[in-house]
Amino acid sequence: MPLPIPILIPISIVIIFLIYTLYKSLRFKLPPGPRRLPVVGNLYDVAPLKFRCFADWANKYGPIFSVYYGSQLNVVVCKPELAKEVLKDNDQLLADRYRSRPAEKISKDGTDFIWADYGPHYVKVRKLCTVELFSPKRLEALRPVREDEVTDMIQALFDASTSPEGAGKSLVLREFLSTVSFNNITRLILGKRYMDLKGSLNEEGQEFKGIAMDRIKISMNISLAEYVPWLRWFFKVDNVGPAKYLDRREVFTRKIMEERNVALMNENKQHFVDALLSLQKQYDLSEDTVVGLLWDMIAAGMDTTAVIAEWTMAELLRHPRVIQKAQEELDRVIGSDRVMSEADFINLPYLQALTKEALRLHPSTPLMLPHRASTNVKVGGYDIPKDTIVHVNVWAIGRDPDVWKNPLEFRPERFLEEDIDVKGNDFRVLPFGAGRRICPGAQLGINMVTSMLGHLLHHFNWSPAPGVKPEEIDITERPGAVSFMLNPLHCVATPRLPAHLYKSQSTA
Structure with a gap:
């Protein structure tokens, strides 16, 4: 029967x-890994904090291991030498991107920059970013914009900490960091400010943020069918959500581009949108690529600087001696009769080391964005078949006890004792990736975070929220591609400079 x-x-x-x-x-010969189940693979074994879960698995299965999302093979590497094999030695063969079906939709089949596979299109757009958009000359030209936003943050903090209802009380630091990060990215890229000192958005800003949040929601809407192809008959991809998002994004961006085309006739402000419009024909960029690239930069920069700055301030509150040492340097170099500028960085080595130490311990994207093998390749003596997704656990590498002495200790001095590059040339610390897929805005991110931290430490003394001891500050991460603190940092800011140095000089 x-x-x-x-x-x-x-x-x-x-x-x-x-x-x-x-x-x-x-x-x-595949890397070892946890036993998997039919259909789902290891999906139900992976903890929400993937980078921590994968670091634990590396201790059990070795520094390179396999993990299956459904039937999709993923390989994770957790050692600097293996990261070098992935990001340098076999860079070209592992430089493609894995795109989920939602990512395929919103990137219009990889016609942007972040989600493009490695090839002529990617090389062209990357050259544009490196040579034109993030060149030292352009970053210097836009320095006043960044410094405006940071000094606005300082004024907002001063007003909040000295008001009758705020004096001596704790502040939610993330609110101030997010405002400066948000306005910085919109002014650098679009030439516009949408948020006031109190964090309130104007009408256009609400539309902008709504579009940005829609992108995040769509990107996170991933079903089991992404990893089990034959299930796609049962789990159809949502075409309506991405289509509405793209239409909304197109209308908003077109309006900005038309405004900037008019502005370029009357002024010489070279924000990123201006540069893209003026270079579009030279680089033979499609309209889809121009729009996609603008929103890639927005997505990459809108949260990351605020995330890193908040983590750093949490570590500083847990290590008061580091605050004292940084403030002594700032007082010696800057004094108490002016405010810091980015031009002062060269004379503030401890402040720079502090930023690097934060990037080591708390990279904003702890697993980087996933790479995909374009052909069969070997890493660490194991086979990586074509179409395998490859992850580099930069969080684990930055905390590796075989690489770093007392790796969990927040000690900026390690970056003064040894010259360690954090922009992709030293595989022990990779907050921006390395190789062909390294973040082209690494220097911009470093400058912004260093400026935020320098101003915060120079202008204010800091202490934990009342009743909280330094060692009690929660440093738990929130699950997600970007590593936010699970609970926003609450702290008390006390002004330490003359009152006139807290007044914003914004030119927006």
């Missing part, structure tokens, strides 16, 4: 799974 269909289907699935597993194990 033949088996009923409801019983036959799962038996067939298991048999196919076992045959495929045997085939792969015979053909390829």
